[in-house]
Amino acid sequence: NAGVMQNPRHLVRRRGQEARLRCSPVKGHSHVYWYRQLPEEGLKFMVYLQKENIIDESGMPKERFSAEFPKEGPSILRIQQVVRGDSAAYFCASSPQGLTYEQYFGPGTRLTVT
């Protein structure tokens, strides 16, 4: 019974490169959420997606960040032209259909920008 899977677990990028983070939700879960945890800070919501739809992107930075959850395949969080301030742990969570279910987190991707 696999949980949320994220890859890569660790990602090192140089300033200006692109970072692609992948998330496969729990089997049967159709809702995906991305959160970011900066060093010494709490978890911050970024975006909420269902298959082929962005439901709430109120936490996404206006530039350089995008997310998708295609009909087939994992959800992707894409960060273009990374800067040092993007260094953080990025967590994906999933929940079953419906708004009243708990969210379960994946192991996270730790992004380091050098």
Place this chain on the structure above:
Amino acid sequence: QKEVEQNSGPLSVPEGAIASLNCTYSDRGSQSFFWYRQYSGKSPELIMSIYSNGDKEDGRFTAQLNKASQYVSLLIRDSQPSDSATYLCAVRRLTGGGNKLTFGTGTQLKVEL
């Protein structure tokens, strides 16, 4: 004022004691409340959810919710060294807030031998 406030700690308790973790929230529209445990370098792990006023017990854990006071707490009975972690309080409002969780910055718990 932060949306979700927690004392950062560390909260130190001896093994076998009761650990009491507290959380206050500012949004009266919050309807769902969660406690996550996060070990250093790991991802958050859901340990309790509570939706209505009162107490909810699950094993050694009891969550308490008081919506009038905008207060939620987590009690851990018979604390063990393996309970040493950061405990994150999260709240969610279902109307006008989508399905996102708003987290506090966490309370670090240390259970000492």
